[in-house]
Amino acid sequence: MKINFLLILTITLLNANMDVLVSKKSSINNLTKNELSNIYLKKTDEVKGKKVIVINNKDDYNEFNKKVLNKNSSQIHAYWMKQIFLGRKVPPKSIDKSEVDSVIKKDPNSVTYTSDKLNEKVIYEVK
Amino acid sequence: MKLSNLILYITVLLSSSLIASDADVRYNYFGNLTGSVLNEKGYEVNSLTNSNIDNTINFSTYSKIGAQVSVFKDDFSFMAQGLAYQSKGENKFDITWLNGKYQLNDNFSIRAGRMQFAFFLNSDTLDVDYVHLWAKAPIEIYSIMPLRSFDGLELTYEKIINDYYIYLKLTPTGTATREVNVQTNTVDVDFKKMKAISLSIQKDNFTFNSSYTVGNYTMPDDSITGLIAIRGALGALGNDVSSYSYDNKKVELLSLGVDYNYENYSFSSEFTHTDSHSLAPNLIAYYLMMSYRYDKFTPFIMYSENKNDKDFYNVDNINIPTNLSAEDYANAMYAKAGLESIIYSMNSSQQTNSIGFRYDYKVGIAFKVQFDRITFSDYGVNPAAGLTKYQRYGFLSQETKVENKPVYQFTVGLSFAY
Numbered sequence A: 001m002k003i004n005f006l007l008i009l010t011i012t013l014l015n016a017n018m019d020v021l022v023s024k025k026s027s028i029n030n031l032t033k034n035e036l037s038n039i040y041l042k043k044t045d046e047v048k049g050k051k052v053i054v055i056n057n058k059d060d061y062n063e064f065n066k067k068v069l070n071k072n073s074s075q076i077h078a079y080w081m082k083q084i085f086l087g088r089k090v091p092p093k094s095i096d097k098s099e100v101d102s103v104i105k106k107d108p109n110s111v112t113y114t115s116d117k118l119n120e121k122v123i124y125e126v127k
Numbered sequence B: 001m002k003l004s005n006l007i008l009y010i011t012v013l014l015s016s017s018l019i020a021s022d023a024d025v026r027y028n029y030f031g032n033l034t035g036s037v038l039n040e041k042g043y044e045v046n047s048l049t050n051s052n053i054d055n056t057i058n059f060s061t062y063s064k065i066g067a068q069v070s071v072f073k074d075d076f077s078f079m080a081q082g083l084a085y086q087s088k089g090e091n092k093f094d095i096t097w098l099n100g101k102y103q104l105n106d107n108f109s110i111r112a113g114r115m116q117f118a119f120f121l122n123s124d125t126l127d128v129d130y131v132h133l134w135a136k137a138p139i140e141i142y143s144i145m146p147l148r149s150f151d152g153l154e155l156t157y158e159k160i161i162n163d164y165y166i167y168l169k170l171t172p173t174g175t176a177t178r179e180v181n182v183q184t185n186t187v188d189v190d191f192k193k194m195k196a197i198s199l200s201i202q203k204d205n206f207t208f209n210s211s212y213t214v215g216n217y218t219m220p221d222d223s224i225t226g227l228i229a230i231r232g233a234l235g236a237l238g239n240d241v242s243s244y245s246y247d248n249k250k251v252e253l254l255s256l257g258v259d260y261n262y263e264n265y266s267f268s269s270e271f272t273h274t275d276s277h278s279l280a281p282n283l284i285a286y287y288l289m290m291s292y293r294y295d296k297f298t299p300f301i302m303y304s305e306n307k308n309d310k311d312f313y314n315v316d317n318i319n320i321p322t323n324l325s326a327e328d329y330a331n332a333m334y335a336k337a338g339l340e341s342i343i344y345s346m347n348s349s350q351q352t353n354s355i356g357f358r359y360d361y362k363v364g365i366a367f368k369v370q371f372d373r374i375t376f377s378d379y380g381v382n383p384a385a386g387l388t389k390y391q392r393y394g395f396l397s398q399e400t401k402v403e404n405k406p407v408y409q410f411t412v413g414l415s416f417a418y
Helices: A002-014 A033-040 A058-067 A073-085 A097-106 B003-020 B227-236 B326-345
Strands: A018-022 A053-057 A093-095 A110-114 A121-126 B024-038 B043-045 B064-073 B076-087 B090-103 B108-116 B149-161 B164-171 B174-182 B185-203 B206-218 B249-262 B265-275 B283-292 B297-308 B350-362 B365-376 B390-392 B396-399 B407-417
Touching: A018 A058, A018 A097, A033 A053, A053 A058, A053 A097, A058 A073, A058 A093, A058 A097, A058 A110, A058 A121, A073 B024, A073 B064, A073 B407, A093 A097, A097 A110, B024 B043, B090 B149, B149 B185, B227 B326, B365 B396
Parallel strands: A053 A093, A053 A110
Antiparallel strands: A018 A110, A018 A121, B024 B064, B024 B407, B043 B396, B064 B076, B076 B090, B090 B108, B108 B149, B149 B164, B149 B174, B164 B185, B174 B185, B185 B206, B206 B249, B249 B265, B265 B283, B283 B297, B297 B350, B350 B365, B365 B407, B390 B396
């Protein structure tokens, strides 16, 4: 029984969902994967007619890139290196997981993600 | 004062004030340590700007180190990039990017200063080897134009329309100069009155790119041994020899490219058509590349081809009158043979089959291996023995009296970017 419980717990943790969050004050209610990809690759800073500031969470960064942007850590690094050396764009700001809640509360235009459960508006569930 | 100099001065002035303010300043660097060698003696892979590659291992042609400073302040940004490399045993340093950019609104931006050409899909990032899968770019396309940077203006428009990301770039004016190696000479080539437009459309994992560049290209005709005398002799006989020159000739380059990723598979291809209106042949060139990613390990195969316009090698239009004295007739025929030799040496028709892999050792560092089999098409008339050092200069040079057979090139290197 104990072994089964640990096994289920381990599987649950391994498959832990990640939420893309905005402030409860934000008028954005949901985003598609494609819209998320566009704003996180900085092809635009606007979504559903609203300006947004995307922020990376260092602790969930690789998982987010893999599941949402379909890129592994080397590929996303190569993407940003190309943008930088072309003088076009720079990567989004990165914060620690512990800062996610305060950053969202501070700026209603912020979009970020976390595998922690926070009391903010979920606009995309990363599975 | 030249427009290009004025643009550079303004750029430097603006950038100095940006750096002095509380702007976001970033430093990045990249490099490549790569060795390459051919299996056969008597052949050389030509590099117009670096050392050639022959059958002794060479670490200088593809190796380089670059650094960049970028400054961001509100809607302004500035970048300066320098590149250090070796060319024929000499250490060289080029300022490859030096420009200021202003974001006019959400969609439009304007940039002035020094930028890199976008003749082809990867031309403007060719120095940053880390961002590319290959160990070396296909020379059938990327050796067509030896120029890297130009001084000028650039307007860009970017917008997402119905899920399609549109990136349009217009270069209304630009000029470039670069020192290149031609045969045994080192000369400056110019590209003036440059205009270009490029369009990129992206949706999901699919990207389409196109670009068109036009400008006036000049390479000193006296850098080609005997060309001026031969053209004079044949012109004096009433022939139109104006196209047998590199002096201020209009060059047009059209490029189309696609890139598609499906799960771990990746496919990319590029096609170009080049009209040179000069001593260089018109040509088409393309490559096809496929890869499959196993986590950090990505093997790939690639086929690339460059096909010159065969009509370029036909000199039947050169008329030698039969009523000349025996001596004049012999001299005229010798001049015609000389012209045939010169244009024969321009032949860049060749095909390369490549297989290789990239291994992402860690984020920012990649190890690459590439093995190429190069063959070439033998248009034109063989020059008389001893007339030139090589039978052809193309992208793969062949010394006289060397048997025409496949040549293998092995390239291994380490690329990094941070």
